[in-house]
Amino acid sequence: MKKYLIYDLPTRIFHWLFSCLFVAAFLIAKTVDDDNPVFSYHMLAGLLLASLVLLRVLWGLIGTHYARFSSFALKPTELIQYLKGVFSGDKKIWAGHNPASSWATLVMLVLALMLAISGALMTTGYKETFEDAHELFANAFLITVLLHIAGVFLHTFRYQDNISLSMIHGHKQ
Numbered sequence: 001m002k003k004y005l006i007y008d009l010p011t012r013i014f015h016w017l018f019s020c021l022f023v024a025a026f027l028i029a030k031t032v033d034d035d036n037p038v039f040s041y042h043m044l045a046g047l048l049l050a051s052l053v054l055l056r057v058l059w060g061l062i063g064t065h066y067a068r069f070s071s072f073a074l075k076p077t078e079l080i081q082y083l084k085g086v087f088s089g090d091k092k093i094w095a096g097h098n099p100a101s102s103w104a105t106l107v108m109l110v111l112a113l114m115l116a117i118s119g120a121l122m123t124t125g126y127k128e129t130f131e132d133a134h135e136l137f138a139n140a141f142l143i144t145v146l147l148h149i150a151g152v153f154l155h156t157f158r159y160q161d162n163i164s165l166s167m168i169h170g171h172k173q
């Protein structure tokens with residue numbers, strides 16, 4: 001079966017940098033006290049994450065076809081049909097982001113921005129005011145990531161379509 005370039009290089013670089021920066025920031029936050037000098041790397045990872053999100057939003061507007069948000073399957077009915085199809089045997093294949101990954105992408109982008117905003121506001125002297133919100137956004141992000149990873153495994157098993165490799169080389173059948 002012929003393979004097509006679906007995920008362009010900027011999208012793939014964003015995906016893996018975004019993943020690594022979130023994991024780094026989350027692990028530092030969970031293992032290092034705020035007053036430890038290492039904690040500054042948490043803040044640096046957060047700033048880089050926010051910068052990446054801004055670049056991804058730009059790329060989502062002007063990038064290649066499958067990178068653009070206009071190619072995302074974002075109708076709630078598409079998401080419901082996709083989820084039903086995963087469990088009922090529907091074999092519909094999505095060239096780019098399927099409805100679940102489309103929604104997961106948007107949720108993670110919004111949560112990353114909320115993390116950046118709440119994190120920045122914590123440095124203004126109102127740490128206690130924004131700390132709970134920051135932690136809530138981080139935990140929501142983590143849950144979304146775990147659901148996304150579970151979805152990748154489920155999709156790969158169900159459709160025999162190794163989409164995790166697609167995020168490395170960019171090609172899909």
